[in-house]
Amino acid sequence: MRKLAVTLALATTALSTPALARDDAWYVGVEGGAMLVEDIDWDVGAAIDSTTVDHRAGFDVGGTVGYDLGVVRLEAEVGYRAANVTGLRSTTTIPFVNGAGATVFAPGGSYDYAGGRTSALSFMVNALWDFGDDDGVQGFVGPGLGVARVKSRLALNTNGDALDDSDTVVAWQAVAGVRAPISDNIDVSLKYRFFNAPGVELVDIAGRQWYGRFRSHSIMGGLTFNFGAPEPEPVVPTPEPTPAPTYTPPPEQPPVAQPIQCTPGPYIVFFDWDKSDITPEAASILDNAISNYQNCGNSQVMLAGHADRSGSASYNVGLSQRRADATKAYLSGRGISDGVISTEAFGESRPRVETADGVRELQNRRVEIMYGPGSGQ
Numbered sequence: 001m002r003k004l005a006v007t008l009a010l011a012t013t014a015l016s017t018p019a020l021a022r023d024d025a026w027y028v029g030v031e032g033g034a035m036l037v038e039d040i041d042w043d044v045g046a047a048i049d050s051t052t053v054d055h056r057a058g059f060d061v062g063g064t065v066g067y068d069l070g071v072v073r074l075e076a077e078v079g080y081r082a083a084n085v086t087g088l089r090s091t092t093t094i095p096f097v098n099g100a101g102a103t104v105f106a107p108g109g110s111y112d113y114a115g116g117r118t119s120a121l122s123f124m125v126n127a128l129w130d131f132g133d134d135d136g137v138q139g140f141v142g143p144g145l146g147v148a149r150v151k152s153r154l155a156l157n158t159n160g161d162a163l164d165d166s167d168t169v170v171a172w173q174a175v176a177g178v179r180a181p182i183s184d185n186i187d188v189s190l191k192y193r194f195f196n197a198p199g200v201e202l203v204d205i206a207g208r209q210w211y212g213r214f215r216s217h218s219i220m221g222g223l224t225f226n227f228g229a230p231e232p233e234p235v236v237p238t239p240e241p242t243p244a245p246t247y248t249p250p251p252e253q254p255p256v257a258q259p260i261q262c263t264p265g266p267y268i269v270f271f272d273w274d275k276s277d278i279t280p281e282a283a284s285i286l287d288n289a290i291s292n293y294q295n296c297g298n299s300q301v302m303l304a305g306h307a308d309r310s311g312s313a314s315y316n317v318g319l320s321q322r323r324a325d326a327t328k329a330y331l332s333g334r335g336i337s338d339g340v341i342s343t344e345a346f347g348e349s350r351p352r353v354e355t356a357d358g359v360r361e362l363q364n365r366r367v368e369i370m371y372g373p374g375s376g377q
Contacts, residue, residue: 036057053114061080063077236281306368309348
């Protein structure tokens, strides 16, 4: 168990891609990995715990179909696990088929040359609790309940099997792991599974009943495809520029030339979620601001970057600075000198629309531009 904990801790460090919300979406997944079967102690007839079967490491594979409710995911799972027998120890007799084809009994003892295979085909329903920030690796843990068809085949020689039977029983499991996205719709995961199928009843070739349980421990890697797509951003119409007031001179007076007004803003441009790219809508607003700037001389320009509350506070400060820097690059690339432009990142501290923590809000993902007398002070 200590090795399993270390493996999960390393995976948490390695899978550092920001997580994407999968709420209210269907998903499908495949998984596979290594498995260790606990020694199976069989009651043979009236002899309690008389036969112990050892296995080498095996494999565990499966597929899932589920629905993400938010904090909790519900999924249906089909799994198959198997491991080969490496030997058995028994205090009672073991039947086998001799060279003449007759069923005889070997005395109790250790049979390191015994062979065979034990497998379990399961159909489970899992309830998984997700925890962790949306902008980091997410952990999950939960139980599962279902049925399993456990099959065991044991032999002391190549002439025939001493036991070759199967039984379907109620099974349960416990799952824990971590997951992280590698694209908008695909997640990778690493998980540990403890699987338990008690109350297995089999019959050997001599007609004796074998009673025991199947338990295994698995470390599995998985790949999940999420059908949900990120929510589309609302379309915000480009605000029309405010027309400058016109002056009508008195009829008896000659026309008086009016000075051109400096319109300092603010001009507001919005950004896609977790992005600092200038959108076509934002470019239109910035072009209008650049045009009006020509009426303000060489005034100072102040860019204030902001973010919504869907990420951590420290991450949002950096994101709002990148948005301000992208806006500055756009302005300086179209004739406004770098020397008159100042930037400041406010992160999520000055929302335009008040929201709860973790909520995506387009109007809070913005940069505000001000210039003219007193700007940038």
